[in-house]
Amino acid sequence: MPVFKERVFSGVQPTGNLHLGNYLGAIVKFVALQEKYDCLYCVVDMHAITVWQDPAELKRTTREVTAAYIASGIDPKKNIIFNQSQVAEHAELAWVLNCVARLGWLNRMTQFKEKAGKDRENVSVGLFAYPNLMAADILAYRATHVPVGEDQKQHLELARDIAQKFNNDYAESIRANGFGETFFPLPEPLISGPATRVMSLRDGTKKMSKSDSSDYSRINLTDDADTIAQKFRKAKTDPHPLPSGVKELESRPEAENLVGIYAALSGKTAADVLKDFGGAQFSRFKEALTELSVEKLGPVGAEMKRIVQDAAYIDSVLKDGSARARAIASETMKAVKDIVGFVRV
Numbered sequence: 001m002p003v004f005k006e007r008v009f010s011g012v013q014p015t016g017n018l019h020l021g022n023y024l025g026a027i028v029k030f031v032a033l034q035e036k037y038d039c040l041y042c043v044v045d046m047h048a049i050t051v052w053q054d055p056a057e058l059k060r061t062t063r064e065v066t067a068a069y070i071a072s073g074i075d076p077k078k079n080i081i082f083n084q085s086q087v088a089e090h091a092e093l094a095w096v097l098n099c100v101a102r103l104g105w106l107n108r109m110t111q112f113k114e115k116a117g118k119d120r121e122n123v124s125v126g127l128f129a130y131p132n133l134m135a136a137d138i139l140a141y142r143a144t145h146v147p148v149g150e151d152q153k154q155h156l157e158l159a160r161d162i163a164q165k166f167n168n169d170y171a172e173s174i175r176a177n178g179f180g181e182t183f184f185p186l187p188e189p190l191i192s193g194p195a196t197r198v199m200s201l202r203d204g205t206k207k208m209s210k211s212d213s214s215d216y217s218r219i220n221l222t223d224d225a226d227t228i229a230q231k232f233r234k235a236k237t238d239p240h241p242l243p244s245g246v247k248e249l250e251s252r253p254e255a256e257n258l259v260g261i262y263a264a265l266s267g268k269t270a271a272d273v274l275k276d277f278g279g280a281q282f283s284r285f286k287e288a289l290t291e292l293s294v295e296k297l298g299p300v301g302a303e304m305k306r307i308v309q310d311a312a313y314i315d316s317v318l319k320d321g322s323a324r325a326r327a328i329a330s331e332t333m334k335a336v337k338d339i340v341g342f343v344r345v
């Protein structure tokens, strides 16, 4: 395997309000990675429209996710922050990858099955092809590392399969065009730490989600202190005090979730959290969790609200990021055209 330049790519969909699951599962990890890698953080507006989005609302949420990136501490100068639709190479490469990926591979995607439900005949073709676009996002930059939540693991494996098949199918042409043995790196998922999966506050077996009808199921990044306190107070728990070891959390999804959230926000392990709170009643733990959440999320939410006011600034960040992203992706796309056999005139 040749050595590829280490590069991080990830994306967040601009759909609905950002919540604690997006923040801990993705954005916090993005922030940490900027110290070590060249990173591209994308607002994936083209993924968003695989299900219906109100156009005015899509613009608002695209700017909101951008503001959340910046408010959380991602430096837009050091990294590339942009929205997907502004770099046409994503769609262009996705088409080529549509022709590499096999129907059978996509048929196995559990997220599609869940989202399509019983109404398969009536979902968009885009929803089915979504993982190919995601592979294109990553491979357009020949990214090597992709921080994602647990739920995206299967899509990452598919991206690796697509990269591998492209490398194999076009091996001869890749060599003939002077790119050596392989063109695309096989991107590695980075899934680690507590809270790779933040669950609903009302049901510890369901993911925290912006589409849940109850706002009490989630903590939004823009919730104020009183709302956060109220949501944690009402959060579902079981009747027992917190255990002293992580093993005992396994059969207690709500307890596991709240401990995981505390751990992620405090930068501790779940075991350390239980050292402090093992034996405590939930009422006491929830108070501590509220205090910690307000302390950590309050400034991010406030900064986000401030940045969102300045659409011109946000758009300038996206414009600069898109230009820098395009410079990389267009090089990849030129090479892909040569490899596939498209005549470039």
Ligand code: TRP
Pocket: 009, 010, 011, 012, 013, 044, 047, 133, 134, 137, 138, 146, 147, 148, 152
């Ligand atoms: N599918 C991802 C999600 O819903 C978002 C995404 C799109 C993404 N393209 C990506 C994540 C590329 C990582 C890399 O969370």
